[in-house]
Amino acid sequence: MQPRKSARSKKGKQPEALPPAPEEVEAAVSSEAVDAATTPAEDAPVDDKVDEEAQEEQIAAEDEAGEQDEAPAAGPSSGLSMEERMAKMKELRKRMNDSARANRQDVVAEMNAQRASARTLARLERKRQQAEAMGEKQRAVETGEDLERKKNWEYSIEDNEKWDKKQAKKARRADFSFTDYDDIARRKYKKDLDDFKPDLAAYNKQREAVTQTDALVASASGGEVGPVLDNTGLYRDANSFVYADHKPTDEQIDRVIGKLNSDIDKRQKRSRKRENEDQGDITWINEKNRMFNRKLARYYDDVTRETRENFERGTAL
Secondary structure (H helix, E strand, O other): OOOOOOHHHHHHOOOOOOOOOHHHHHHHHHHHHHHHHHHHHHHHHHHHHHHHHHHHHHHHHHHHHHHHHHHHHHHHHHOOOHHHHHHHHHHHHHHHHHHHHHHHHHHHHHHHHHHHHHHHHHHHHHHHHHHHHHHHHHHHHHHOOOHHHHHHOOOOHHHHHHHHHHHHHHHHHHOOOOOOHHHHHHHHHHHHHHHOOOOHHHHHHHHHHOEEEEEEEEOOOOOOEEEEEOHHHHOOOOOOOOOOOOOOOHHHHHHHHHHHHHHHHHHHHHOOOOOOOOOOOOOOOOHHHHHHHHHHHHHHHHHHHHHHHHHHHOOOO
């Protein structure tokens, strides 16, 4: 009779492993190849994260270094006293005023240089014209030519008449003896009329504005027919009730203002006070009377000198 094996001995003995099938081996090899191929793609995000963290740490370190650099600069200013701040403010204001003064000096110097250059150019132009005139005279003397006659050939009859009229008017004004206030006002008015240039274009436009196009009149010779002008609108007399309807243009207003300013400047320059002038005996009551007395003396001192000297010596009677 054979002995019976116990169950414990059966449990303790393990069965031998079976060898893998060829299909399983191929599947394992393919899975390992796939794992090896996908491993770099999975590691790339990890490397990018590491680089980003390194960049953030570098930026933070640079910010800390900048704050440390700025801290010493802000430290002394925060520790300044009130007197030191006031002194620094005064120094800054002084530098600002010095720079502004230097800029003004440069501007004035540049303006003076430009003005001097303009005067220099004008002087050189006058010298050039004088040199040309002298050279022309010298050439005329050498050739025996009458220079005045040659110049007169360049003027027309109208130019000659205008020149003669101008010279005659100048002679009449020069031959002017003693004047009173009325004569002075008349001369001033005539001089202003000479300076006044009428605006013929505006006058013709005003004539067209008051023209009555519906009222026509024939000429006496039976020729052209023209419009009738409303004389009450264009030419008014003292009996007209229409007034204050004229509206001057900006150019006319500017011309009047310029004329008034010119008269004021001339009056100030003519009647400016001279501190070092010997006024002599006070024989005037105001500035206008003093100017009038000077005009009297200018015209009558020569003929009344002997009489005045006799009055001063007491031998006039």
